[in-house]
Amino acid sequence: MTTPVSISSMLADPGGVVVQGITGRQGQLETRWMLDSGTHVAAGVTPGKGGQVVHGVPVYDTVEEAIAKHACRASMIYAPRHIAAGAAIEAINAGVRLVAISAEDVPMHDMIRLIDVAKEHDAVVVGPNTQGLLVPGLGRIGSPGGTDVNERFSPGHVAVVSRSGGMTGEIGHLLHLWGFGTSVQIHLGGAVMPATTLRDGVALAERETITKITVVFGEPSSSQEDVLAAAIADGQMRCPVVAMVAGRFSDTFPAMLPFGHAPRATGDSATNVAAKYANLTDAGAFVAHNFTQLREQVERLTANLATHVNPEAS
């Protein structure tokens, strides 16, 4: 039985992070940012570019080669969309436990194969189309916070798990301004078939022992919010969840109109935002429709933490 992956444990691991696609423009830029925020980027990989050095980080031709030298446990992948899932499988097969994929529009069949491989190896994959993962004060995998991560975010007890990259940062920034700070910020990616769903993302955030409250940001498409609601109702979540689901207005428009990151469901089993809110409320989540309500919920829960934390859940 392997130890469950947490973001902070991966960032603190002496093996460090490997960056796949490190020699590309985005790979180079975000590697600089990761290094500046305290992340130990131990190695980079770009096939055919082995022997180069990027910001002091040695580049290898294969992940296997990089892992053999550096024992990296986490990977940030900047490979193009058509090879991104393959790159993730290469990393997992080489022993990496946490993978984040930046590319958007990764083919669904590729993602399904990757999800199977990750499950078999007990690895965590975040993305595709993720900006990355951040533990304020410790480091980040990817680009959250850009050039001014320390000004925008601060350590705290509230986790942010979001299907939107922009809103992950926006909410993290507001929590900083409101004086709470964040334990971890996880951008799941807005894909139709994300490797880590809202429910799994909340569970991942709760592995940070300092997490006491989780704020989630959902969208109209998919049933991830409903699955999360069922998990909350089942007592699976350790911490109280404050849920925002954007796109209430879209309930009044035809489902074919492409609001949000992914297509909305159609047919008899389709759910809408109002139903997601109802399910989350019924399950015991604390819902917010705007930032004012979000702040009120976090303030109230913070004042009553001992009452709300569920010690039975893992």
Place this chain on the structure above:
Amino acid sequence: MVRARESAGLAWLKTQGLKVPKFVGIQPDTDLDALTIPFEAPWIVKPDVAIGGKGQRGLVHRCEDQAALQHAASDLFAQQFNGSPLAAVIIEECVDGDEFFLAIAIDEQHRRPVIRCAPVGGVGFDATSTNVYEASLVTDLDETALQTTIRAAGFADETMEIVQRTLRQMWDAFVASEAVLIEVNPLKWDGKHGTAVGIALEFDPHSQTSVDARRPELETTLAASLGRTPTVREDAVAAADAREADRPGMTFFELDGDIAFVVAGGGAALFTFDFLHDHGLNPACYTDYSPGGGLDKLTALFEAALSIPNIRGVFVGVAVLNVMDTEFFADALLTALDTTGIDPHTVPIVARIAGPGETLTLQRLRAVSGLTVFGREETLEHAGSVLVTQLAKVGS
């Protein structure tokens, strides 16, 4: 997802080994009086469109003779689909027999392809009640497990072989074409043959390009996703998006409101739209621009949004950006103001723009008389509330 028209789908399934009914297509200019169908009546007449549920919508007609066929075809050609007249009607041979349901679909809950089958099917069949076989794209189809699923679904012994063979053919096609859905409903069983009479096909628009040749011809028009004829502005944005297809894409479509709405990022757009909607404002468009799309796309987006007739306010929003320079937003907005001639003194414009280059961007935009611009010190909601207030003043 992208879909195939009925005729393209049937022809494709035939190449995959499935038996399909004989069919012919006719166009609006076909002389129905002179029409000779190369197979005997009765015929099934339906629109040749890429939408499912045609039977439930009353669009499928069984015609016993030429007169009934002419009437059904004329009736269909008189209807609009996605805002346009119907381009083709399909006439199929009528196949009688027992109806089965067979489908392979990527299932969000299972996070895998699932195979569903039932010895009943047809219009209005509830697929969620079927037995499910969870397949894997990593390993090949487990024929023994599939057989067990078919048997558990209640198929009679004499139909086991045709159902298993058809599902195997569908599975091979599903994998080779990176499909999202291949549904045959119904498969008509006449005691000797199984014929795929009703079909629904969906494909991942972002699949590996190597599978393109292994798919039917697909409907990818903007009209298909909007359900109506695109406006000139929607066409212009789609063209700008296509010119730089290697960059992140963008979404723009018009609505019935009167507020031009340009927001970057899918989540921020949804969130801000909710706020404006809650406060009685109705956006004239929905936009989602992915940072990284580049200046040309962004300019096309602003020009389209600001040129929608009769807008009475403009909202520009950006969640704090990580990578993209905010100066792109200043460039695109100022260009669009110039080309559209919108006057911020009569049409309130409120922007919240934050991220790299923010200080310079805010300086440039605040230098333009009439613009109200916020940076990261204020939220998207605050900017929205300022627009609400400004519009109330203009209206009073």
